[in-house]
Amino acid sequence: MINSFRKNIKGIVIEGITLVSAIIIIAIVIIMLVVIFIGGKSQLSWEFLTSFPTEGMTKGGIFPAIYGTALLVIIMSIAAVPFGTITAIYLTEYAKENSIIAKTIRFAVRTLAVIPSIIYGLFGLGFFIKFVGANVDSAFYGGTLRWGQPNLLWASLTMALLTLPVVIVSVEEALKTVPQELRAASLALGATKWQTIWKIVLPGSLSGIMTGTILAVSRGAGEVAPILFTGAAYYLATLPGISDQFMVLGYHIYVLTTQSANVDQTLPIQFGTTCVLLLLTFTLNMSAVVLRYRIRKKKNH
């Protein structure tokens, strides 16, 4: 009796420890959210979101950073989503599960997902700017510098490479939820493979493609390391075009906290910017989580 009671106590304590670890994680998330929202709450206003920084970044808003982030993720999505979707289609529809090609591609995708983001930055610099950009310059602009320097396009493409695995993984998951019977039925009615994919499989997995896009956008909006030297700028007086450097929320936070001369004066803006960025990624991730749970539910039914 006593023995079993002791056993019970031990069990409760050990279960308690695992529960505590789970609670610690939840607590970390909540603390981070609360601290940043409380710190940035007073800053959040329409004016803050829509005006330019003034007085050496100590006053004013963050509109150029929001604009730059939006442009960045739009160009990035245009590049990453189609390619990611097509790769996912290949992996689920065409490739044989255990073929060497499929395995290699899967391995490559996972590797892309774990490569540090700073390496993408280096690659963007070495490939897009120093190789592609410089060659375009010497071929079409007679050597005048236009594309061979950090700009929005190269930064977006670098970011697209970074978010490619995110898109591939979520689209693949969604494609797998389309029932095999639907495909078989379509093929039996005489549709070709491509027609089946285009008219049956893709529409059925649209929500998955949406999830992938949302997750990719959220990732792209938050990453800073890849654009540190492929296009992000400290301050710009005008809104950027595609061949200009640009301001980004994440880089803005980094610059204000570590590079600016008067860190204390810009503190409210730092919190405000972080709050905006967090709100943005938080909302995006939330909707992705909801969408994904819906897809999984569909799969289980």
Add this chain to the structure above:
Amino acid sequence: MAKKSTKVKSSKSSDSEKKQASLIDITRKKFRLGDYLAEKVIKGVAFLSITIIVLIFFFVFREAFPIFSNSKEIKSTKTEQASQETYGAVTDNNTNGNTQETYGAVTDSASKDGAQETYGEVTDKQEPQEQYGVQTKEPASIEGSDKKYTVSAGSGTDDNRSAIKTLTSKEWVPVSEKPRYGLLALILGTFKITLISMLFAAPIAILAALYTAVFANKKMKEIIKPTIELLAGFPSVVIGFFALMVLASFLQGVFHYETRLNSFVGGIAMGIAAIPIIFTITEDALTAVPKSFYEASLALGASRWQTAFFVILPAATPGIFAAILLGIGRVFGETMIALMATGNAALMDLNPFESVRTLAATIGAEMAEVVFGDTHYNVLFLIGSLLFVFTFVINAIAEFYVKGKLMKRIQGK
């Protein structure tokens, strides 16, 4: 289709050959251009991810390579330089030209402009470069200006020759009269911070995953999993900001150490960033353990926690190992948190409460201020190659070795 045709054949065997011919036509696979093209295009695009990896390999290494190639060339010209001053200066010029040419077919002037326009801050270093451009037109002025170039830009032969030697030294002083590129302090710092973050993150994440997979009821699962997904979605710059503004002061208040930003703070912050990865993979591995293991253990009289710790956890060890490996990979390459919360001083010190500078943070902090084609630039790319190879290997281990083992254990093959 084939079935149908045989049926038709048997029932209407008396029918004309015309019909048979048309049936054969139906059963034969038609060549459809649209489908064929679609398949080829899809296949081609699918290879993109492989191509990207190869390209990353190639271009990151290509920018790092000149360190090694240069030092060889210089050895041969060194004697010349010693005997004839003027020639020495000229060879300097040539080697520089060579390095620049290796970075793609960039026209010299373009690459220099690139350095000037974008990174206007480093004006000291660019001035001599302009002179260098002039020199090639007027060879008369070579000597004087060229020397200036070698010294101030720090990218002449002297620099290259010593660069390789200093790679294994302890000092990281890239910007000085005599630049030293000692990677040891950086590597030590990176490992130190990785260790701290893993000591913090791995137990918490694994225990929490165990709780979620074995003990938790459905409601708790529905709270924990989305929370983890949210944490995974936190931009690292936000975690870095939190560490810099809140965590650093808090931890300093608790532990009373001197340097506010140190490897301890950075390690904890990176641990927070690594928790979702470790948690997700561990949880996957734990839930992959067959239900029969759990039931068999309970049937033999073991309690829930005994089953969890002595049956399920051991069965999933390869997966947990993979989780920790990938967590290490994440921390190893983490840039923004390292830049913001670690103090960024390259010290050769094992004390966790001292500042550190990690490999990734070094690239992030210095790449924007470096002159393109400079030795410093190449060394930063060398660091990048190191990081790349390291994460690549870690991922390969996690992928092949661990997965094979996990499958073997669970399926009992």
